[in-house]
Amino acid sequence: MLEIFTRLADVLTYELFGLDPASKLGDSVHFFIEDVTKIYALIIVMIYIIAVLRAGLDTGNVRKFLQNRSRGVSYLIAAAFGAITPFCSCSSIPLFLGFTSARIPLGITMSFLITSPMINEVAIALLGGLLGLRFTVLYVITGMLAGILGGFFLDSIGAERYLTDLGNQAKALGSTEAAYPDGTVKTRLSLRERSDFAKDEVKTIFLRVWKWVLIGVGLGAGLHGFVPEQLISDNLGSGQWWSVPLAVVVGIPLYSNATGMIPIAESLLLKGLPIGTTLAFMMSTVAASFPEFILLKQVMKPRLLVIFFFMLLFFFTLAGWIFNLAF
Amino acid sequence: MTIKILGSGCPKCQRLYANALDAVKQAQSSATVEKVTDMSEILRYRILSTPALVIDEKVVSTGQLLSAESIVALL
Structure with a gap:
């Protein structure tokens, strides 16, 4: 499933930027693009899943x-x-x-x-x-x-x-x-409310990290x-x-x-x-x-x-x- | 009106303090804004995360960095 990021890095590095796969620079750029895109995608998915659970x-x-x-x-x-x-x-x-x-x-x-x-x-x-x-x-x-x-x-x-x-x-x-009015915090949330919370968390956490x-x-x-x-x-x-x-x-x-x-x-x-x-x-x-x-x-x-x-x-x-x- | 910012001086607390000052100015309120950093004092408000915003001895938010605009709405 994660090969897609290798292919994405292939296309960007070798075809779009025209770097030589055998060169040191081509290798580093490929490594960087693959890792960063893969991690960003994983982070977004993980934040969403955990936030739905945590809502x-x-x-x-x-x-x-x-x-x-x-x-x-x-x-x-x-x-x-x-x-x-x-x-x-x-x-x-x-x-x-x-x-x-x-x-x-x-x-x-x-x-x-x-x-x-x-x-x-x-x-x-x-x-x-x-x-x-x-x-x-x-x-x-x-x-x-x-x-x-x-x-x-x-x-x-x-x-x-x-x-x-x-x-x-x-x-x-x-x-x-707690003094804080957390009576307003509902413990039973609908799936929709959970998903909205999760989307919000994805945005906040992603922007931070x-x-x-x-x-x-x-x-x-x-x-x-x-x-x-x-x-x-x-x-x-x-x-x-x-x-x-x-x-x-x-x-x-x-x-x-x-x-x-x-x-x-x-x-x-x-x-x-x-x-x-x-x-x-x-x-x-x-x-x-x-x-x-x-x-x-x-x-x-x-x-x-x-x-x-x-x-x-x-x-x-x-x-x-x-x-x-x-x- | 007295606004208190509870927190041990972390970056988030400093920014909340700045936002509160900003909010007071925007609303042209005569409220005073003060920082509370003493833990045993903070303990009395029974909060679980900082920074916390207290308006006239009532805790209105904890663990959040409110914008100046949203503080104006609370004044």
């Missing part, structure tokens, strides 16, 4: 839904909601406080917050278009597990002890209702051309055990969203970086960052931040090792 759901509903659930399934549900709702790091603190004030356990809130930046419709479209279905499935499963297990772990060590005064203040508030895709693919193509293959494959190519934790330690403080990171990951893979190391690097970059830690410092005591850091380090390293061994 009528906002964080207020999610909170209500999570409030009176048994703990076991809550981690899974919170991670799933995190995956389908869009994420903005500037909203993570209000969301954290809002969930906490609804007496949702810390771990369940964290399941949501860990998964949310990692998995979204744009990331899935990019992964599918650039790295194929197998890698996409691995990524989604690992991202969900990071949220579920991370949340479970934080609750099992009683991490709620390490909330700051602000966090405790939210807990004491015990509010069950199209340039990042261009930059990401361009940067990936640049890395493709300029970083010598030998450098990566000689030094890291055989998946040395220490390369995975190193990639994660470097990745956690780095700040990038999934949209920018995925084309870079593609190039690293093509340069011979093993799949587990690539995945571990990519996920740790997207899931957490230095600015995110600064934000979380408002609600978490330093001790909890350290625990959180090592928890992510441990999880992504383990995932990287497993994938390096398995593939």
Whole structure:
């Protein structure tokens, strides 16, 4: 089904622009056109599908839904909601406080917050278009597990002890209702209303990310051309055990969203970086960052931040090792 | 009338603040516009996403960047 984009790039590059298929320039232009058109098409389809599913759901509903659930399934549900709702790091603190004030356990809130930046419709479209279905499935499963297990772990060590005064203040508030008049938000929507919402989302999200895709693919193509293959494959190519934790330690403080990171990951893979190391690097970059830690410092005591850091380090390293061994 | 912009100072909050100032000017209203960045203060409004727009202590929007025109309509 995706061959159509190869053919489109053939027509544009070789026939319209008259570039030689054997030349380096022809090759790069072809690569660029094929990737960009393919990803744009996939993004539009993915945003539409996810938005139809998500219509009528906002964080207020999610909170209500999570409030009176048994703990076991809550981690899974919170991670799933995190995956389908869009994420903005500037909203993570209000969301954290809002969930906490609804007496949702810390771990369940964290399941949501860990998964949310990692998995979204744009990331899935990019992964599918650039790295194929197998890698996409691995990524989604690992991202969900990071949220579920991370949340479970934080609750099992009683991490709620390490909330700051602000966090405790939210807990004491015990509010069950959002002040925002979200009584106006209907949960039962007709198919037509869902479709209208989805079209609107396609427009908004596409306008926001199209340039990042261009930059990401361009940067990936640049890395493709300029970083010598030998450098990566000689030094890291055989998946040395220490390369995975190193990639994660470097990745956690780095700040990038999934949209920018995925084309870079593609190039690293093509340069011979093993799949587990690539995945571990990519996920740790997207899931957490230095600015995110600064934000979380408002609600978490330093001790909890350290625990959180090592928890992510441990999880992504383990995932990287497993994938390096398995593939 | 008092308009408050709740938010931790992210780019979206800054732009909402600018739009609110613009709206007040357009409507030739005497309303004052202020930024609220203190989290424990924001917490009192029980919102789940920022930026939020509060008019006379009533939350009218959360998580959205309203245009100056749509703020005028809310005044």
